[in-house]
Amino acid sequence: MVNRVELRNISKSFGGISALKNVTFKVMPGEIHALVGENGAGKSTLMKILSGAYTKDNGQIFIDDTEVNIKNTHDSKKLGIGIIYQEFSLVPELSVAENVFLNQLGRTGFWMKQGKLQKEAEILINSIGFSINPSSKAGDLSIAQQQIVEISKALSEHVRILILDEPSAVLGPQEIQKLFDTLDRLKKEGVAIIYISHHLSEIFQIADRVTVLKDGTSSESLHVSETDRDSIIRLMLGRSLEAMYPVRNSIIGEEVLRVVDIYQADKVRGVSFGLKAGEIVGIAGLVGSGRTETARAVFAADKREKGKIYLSGKELQIRSPREAVSKGIGMVPEDRKQHGVILSLSIKINISLTDFRGVSYHFGFIKAKKESNNAIELIRKLAIKTENENQEVGYLSGGNQQKVSLAKWLNRNCKVLIIDEPTRGVDVGAKVEIYNLINELSDKGVAIIVISSETAELMGTCDRILVMRKGQIQGELAKNEFSEEDILRMSIGAN
Amino acid sequence: MDTKIRLRRYLQFVIKYNTVFIFLVMLVVSAIVSDVFFTTNNLFNLVRQVTPVGIISMGMLLVILTGGIDLSVGSIVAMVGVLCALFTQSMPLPLVIITSLVCGLMVGSVSGYLVSIHKLAPFIATLAIMSIVRGLGFIISKGAPVLVNENASALTDFGSGNSLGIPNPALILFLVFVITAVLLKYNIFGRIIIAIGSNEEAVRLSGIKVSAYKFSVYAIAGGLSAVAGIITTARTAVGSPVMGVGMELDVIAAVVIGGARLSGGKGTAINTLLGVMILGMIGNIMNLINIPAYSQQVIKGLIIIFAVLLQRFQANSN
Numbered sequence: 001m002v003n004r005v006e007l008r009n010i011s012k013s014f015g016g017i018s019a020l021k022n023v024t025f026k027v028m029p030g031e032i033h034a035l036v037g038e039n040g041a042g043k044s045t046l047m048k049i050l051s052g053a054y055t056k057d058n059g060q061i062f063i064d065d066t067e068v069n070i071k072n073t074h075d076s077k078k079l080g081i082g083i084i085y086q087e088f089s090l091v092p093e094l095s096v097a098e099n100v101f102l103n104q105l106g107r108t109g110f111w112m113k114q115g116k117l118q119k120e121a122e123i124l125i126n127s128i129g130f131s132i133n134p135s136s137k138a139g140d141l142s143i144a145q146q147q148i149v150e151i152s153k154a155l156s157e158h159v160r161i162l163i164l165d166e167p168s169a170v171l172g173p174q175e176i177q178k179l180f181d182t183l184d185r186l187k188k189e190g191v192a193i194i195y196i197s198h199h200l201s202e203i204f205q206i207a208d209r210v211t212v213l214k215d216g217t218s219s220e221s222l223h224v225s226e227t228d229r230d231s232i233i234r235l236m237l238g239r240s241l242e243a244m245y246p247v248r249n250s251i252i253g254e255e256v257l258r259v260v261d262i263y264q265a266d267k268v269r270g271v272s273f274g275l276k277a278g279e280i281v282g283i284a285g286l287v288g289s290g291r292t293e294t295a296r297a298v299f300a301a302d303k304r305e306k307g308k309i310y311l312s313g314k315e316l317q318i319r320s321p322r323e324a325v326s327k328g329i330g331m332v333p334e335d336r337k338q339h340g341v342i343l344s345l346s347i348k349i350n351i352s353l354t355d356f357r358g359v360s361y362h363f364g365f366i367k368a369k370k371e372s373n374n375a376i377e378l379i380r381k382l383a384i385k386t387e388n389e390n391q392e393v394g395y396l397s398g399g400n401q402q403k404v405s406l407a408k409w410l411n412r413n414c415k416v417l418i419i420d421e422p423t424r425g426v427d428v429g430a431k432v433e434i435y436n437l438i439n440e441l442s443d444k445g446v447a448i449i450v451i452s453s454e455t456a457e458l459m460g461t462c463d464r465i466l467v468m469r470k471g472q473i474q475g476e477l478a479k480n481e482f483s484e485e486d487i488l489r490m491s492i493g494a495n
Numbered sequence: 496m497d498t499k500i501r502l503r504r505y506l507q508f509v510i511k512y513n514t515v516f517i518f519l520v521m522l523v524v525s526a527i528v529s530d531v532f533f534t535t536n537n538l539f540n541l542v543r544q545v546t547p548v549g550i551i552s553m554g555m556l557l558v559i560l561t562g563g564i565d566l567s568v569g570s571i572v573a574m575v576g577v578l579c580a581l582f583t584q585s586m587p588l589p590l591v592i593i594t595s596l597v598c599g600l601m602v603g604s605v606s607g608y609l610v611s612i613h614k615l616a617p618f619i620a621t622l623a624i625m626s627i628v629r630g631l632g633f634i635i636s637k638g639a640p641v642l643v644n645e646n647a648s649a650l651t652d653f654g655s656g657n658s659l660g661i662p663n664p665a666l667i668l669f670l671v672f673v674i675t676a677v678l679l680k681y682n683i684f685g686r687i688i689i690a691i692g693s694n695e696e697a698v699r700l701s702g703i704k705v706s707a708y709k710f711s712v713y714a715i716a717g718g719l720s721a722v723a724g725i726i727t728t729a730r731t732a733v734g735s736p737v738m739g740v741g742m743e744l745d746v747i748a749a750v751v752i753g754g755a756r757l758s759g760g761k762g763t764a765i766n767t768l769l770g771v772m773i774l775g776m777i778g779n780i781m782n783l784i785n786i787p788a789y790s791q792q793v794i795k796g797l798i799i800i801f802a803v804l805l806q807r808f809q810a811n812s813n
Contacts, residue, residue, distance in 0.1 A: 301700060325702025333700055342694040344760055353690060353701040356683045364683035408701060 002065045004029040004192035005050070005161055010059035012045055019045045022059070023218045025211055027161070027192040032183060033221070034195045034203040037213035037236055037427075043196050046213070047163050050194075051083040052076035063161075077103075080160035084150050084167055092139025097121035099138045100152045124152045129178035143170045143335070144287035151179070155186075162186060163194045168202060169425050172286035172453055173488055180206050198427060200229050201456070212236055236428060244432060245460030246439040252463065253277035254312075256447040257329075257416050259298060262307030267293035269471035271307075275416065280438065280448045282458035285468035285491045291451045292334050294468065295418045298449075299331040300324045311415070325354065328415035332405050332422065334451070336398075340405035343394030347386060347404055348375040350393055354408045378407040383433055399430030406437065417441065418449045423457065435461055455484050469493050513805040514754050514766045514773075517798075521776045529783040537783070539662050543730065545775035546664040547572060547723035548742065549768065552749045553675040554603075554716030556767045559750055560679075561712055562692040562759025563617035567606060568720040569742035570628035573735065575599050575724030577636040580734030583647035591647065596721050602628055603717015607710035621713075625743070632736040640735040643728060654729025664726045671719065676764035688712060692759020748795075749774045752802045773798070 007025040011018065020042045027033045037043050048054040050061070052073040061068050063079050070076050076083075090099045097118040098105065114135075121134040130148050132141065138149060147170050154162060164183075168176045183193055183206060195207055203210055204224060212219040212235040219235050257275040262268055267290045275281055283291045297304040300318045309316045311327055318324045321331070333339035341350050352359045352371050359371040375389035382403040386396060393404050402423065409417055422438065423431045438461060442448050452458050458465050459482045467474045467490035475490040477483075509516050525532040532538075551568045558565045575595050582591040602624065609620040643651055653663050679685035687708050690698045699705045728734045753770030755762025777798055781791045 299700075320704065321700050322702045322704045330702075331700065338694070339696050339700050342690055342697050344693045345690060349686060349690065353687075353698065353703065356687070356703075360683045366681055366683060366686070368681075 001028055003027065003062065004031075004064060005194075006062040006065075007046070007050070008060045008062065010046065010049060010061070011057050012042075012049060012054060013057060019216050020049075020056075021216045023213070023216070025218055026221065027194055029160075029190045029192050030187055031209065032187055032193045032195055032207045034197060034207035034210040034224070035213065036197060036200070036203065036210060036232060041213040041236075041427075042216040043213050044165060047083060047165060047194065047196065050076065050161075051081055051163065077157070080158060081163065082154035082157060082159035082161070083163040083165070084147075084154050085165050090138040090146055090149060090153075092137065094138055095135050096125075096132055096138055096141070096149050097134040099149055100124060100134075100156050102153065104156065121152065124156060125149075128152065128155070128182040130175075142288055144172065144175055147171060148175070151182070155182075159191060161192045161194070163196070165196045166198065166425055167195075168197065168199060170287065170453075172288075172491070173455070174286060174492060176202070198425070199454075200232055203232070204229070233428060244428075244435070246432075246436050248280075248439060248461075248463065249443065250278060250280075250463050251443070251445075252279045253445060256312055257298075258310040258313075259294075260308045260310070262294070262297050262309070263305045264293055264297040264302055265305070267471055268297055268304070271468075271471070271473055273466055273473065273476075275447045275449060277415075277445045277447050278442050279464065280442050280450060280462045282462035282465040283449060283451045283468055284455060284458055284465055284487050285474075287453065289468040289491065290471035291468050292420055293471075295331060295420050295449065295451055298324075299329055299418060301331065301333075325412065328413070329418070330354070330409035330412055330414035330416070331418040332409060332420060334420035334424070336401055336405050336424075341393045341401055341408075343401075344392060346390045347379065347384065347393055347396075347407075348372060348389040350404050351375045351378055351389075351407050351411065355411045358411065374411060378410055381410075382407055382437060397427075399426040399434075402426050402434065403430065406434065410441075414446060416447045416449070418451070420451045422450060422452065423454070455487050458487070459484070467491050510805055510808045513802065514752065514769045517752070517802055517805075518769045518773050521773055521780075525776055525780045525783075529780060531783060532780060537779070539657075539665075541775055541779045542665040542668075543662050544779065545771050546662075546668045547727050547739070548745050548749060548774070549668045549771040550671050550719050550723045550726070551716070551742070551746045552753075552767050552771050553671050553764060554712070554719035555746045555750050556675065556753075556755060556762055556764060557688055557712040558617070558716050559747075559755050559757060560688045560692045560759055560762050561709055562695070563610060563709070563712070564621065564747065564757070565603075565606060565713060565716045566618065566621040566743045567602065567624040567628055568716060568723075568746055569739035570625045570632065571599050571602050571717055571720035572724040572727060572739035572742060573737065574602070574628050574632035574635065575721040576728040576738050577632050577641050577734040577736055579725050579728045580641035580643045581635065583644040583650065588647055588649055591650070592725060595725050596718060599721020599724065600714050600718040603714040603720070604710070606717065607713030610713060611706040611709040617713075629736075636734065636736045638736065640733045643732045643734070650729045651732045654726060654732075664730065667722065667726065671722070672764055672768050679764055684708070684711075689760055692756075692761075694760075745774060748799050752799060754806055770802075773802075 003026045005027045007023060010020055010023045012020040023046060035043050045054065049056045052070045052075050055071060061070060068079060100121040101117055118134040125132050128151060132145050132148060138146060167179060171179060187193060197203060207224050209221045209223055210232060211221045212232060214236060254277055255274050256277050260272050261270050263270060271294050285291045296302045298309060299321055300323060301321050316327060318327060337343060348371060359374060360366050372389055379386060379389060384400050384403045393401055422434050438448060450458060450461060463479055465477045467487055469491055477486060555565060575598055578598055579591060579595040582594055606621050606624050609615045610617050656663055658666060687703060691705055691708055695705055727738055749770040750767050752773055753766035777795055778791060
């Protein structure tokens, strides 16, 4: 059989820094080929070359053994290449149906046939196992639903090569399973699928072969059935990963936070829990179970309707994040680019946003030296890879951006820190560093809430896990009761 | 090949400092086409002409940095100008100035309140305020210009006089500029304004009271419009309800020529000042070489497009 796609000796550099060096990569029709590597290893760059978003400096691309010249995204579309990017490309003001058929809106003639469009979109979305109202606005959907629309959009055209860049990052376990079913079907239809992911477990579940990118060079392609997790991690990191999760030496103190029966706009319906100093409590649950909304209600980012929150035994009357912060509560939000950091500003400025009084004199004049030193110290402590503290956060890799999002709260000495998806879209190396950091904070007595879609992450880092479902706490597991199965059962309501 | 690369570097340099570049080109062109341009008299005239727009542009810059816009500034100039002239008939001068300033601050505060607390779109909120305040200006003045009382000659003397050899209004513009520049570069206030325009939600979730900052930039813009109104009245000895019609557009144009981004988060005081000067020079030089007013507007528009296109190249080359 001939290769559907063959990339031969591809090189690409950006202003002197080489992102890809002689990368060779082949995918057969009817194959799911995983592409893994740390952030910044060049995965996205390689795929953008295939999709025409970037042009290669050197090398050749073959589709079905014929050399092709992909100059722009239009060329790649004509070749039957579909791509689902890590960053969504939906138009928030348009309906789901219009988004799905965005690049074919003209095909039904000059006037749009809304009814037909919606019908077709619905059929398409149902065919991959989901149901989303095709007339709702894309901007009103949850991130997971947006991802599903994004997938439908790619499938709305006849694709022969499908590229998925971290598709599962925002999906819950059930949704991921449906995505896998869809990919399996496409594979049987002979589509060549390139699957980029940080989650090694997914790769073993779904991929046929795997290729590792490290520092812009490609490894041999390995058959998944003939390799194991450790070998892949070794190829990714260049070293063996002893343990992903740090050893917990929990010294749990007095209760710091108590949340009693809080409600928020139908998303949170009577949630109560307590949190002790030095304790790490995980909140598990499917996307849409109300995890994030619970966190936002505690942080007063959204207004809660009912319920009480006590901090160290005293009732808290907070109505805004500002008041929450002043009482010693911090939150690292789920969506780092929209809410966590300001991409166009420097690391230094991002860090001092949470504590600008600490770096200024009276009347707000900035203590430049102190601010810089403060930032430099945190950059060193968190091993943020950057030239200096004045680097714009937008230029950093995902993992380093996440570290900045965390660093913001380290200069506040929070009593309670809520971390929503601590390692989404973060490579293995940075993950370990983030886990260590969380662990270190709890050792200092900070009470921490970790929300995550990755069950393994919660089990590895937490002392206790609360499982949420439909806005309520479905169950609670102590450390010795942790099991992936129980958490999943509780989150889908099957107990 | 070598020359090509060098040419490219020059071009990138020009694009990066496009505001400075346009400013210098304007200076050279002005000096060539008119031999009176570089006379003290003309330069003073130029500075006096741009002062009101210049002072307000610093307030507008703050508003635009947060991602907002303020259309009411021209109306505030007129209303405060009229009020200031009226007040001179019954109040001592210091009180006249303070009361006039407070009026401007109050109008700006209403816009700020609507935008920050009620989350009205800044364009709509200030469009409404623009209409209301323009109307109030006419009501207060009964539609006719109000003369400054003779007792307040100190005001008119100040408006038309010089200190240290420089027109007084220009000194005030310079002062406002310096304060704005310092605030933006060395103060938390400016820092947070820029951060809000870059990503408002991230700022809010960092525990900062975004509404207070948004409120204050509109209040400041209102206050600075009042300063411009007082200066205009002082210079002409008349408060007229038709002052500052369309001025908001000149102010916004100056800020944009200065490279500020209308969606917020990007812009500097020095470039805004250059933008003001560029806009002023266009008018000044065309007057000197007797280009009719109608053509002036066309040319002004073309230069704005040119300036913004240059900034586009800058964004793309990044």
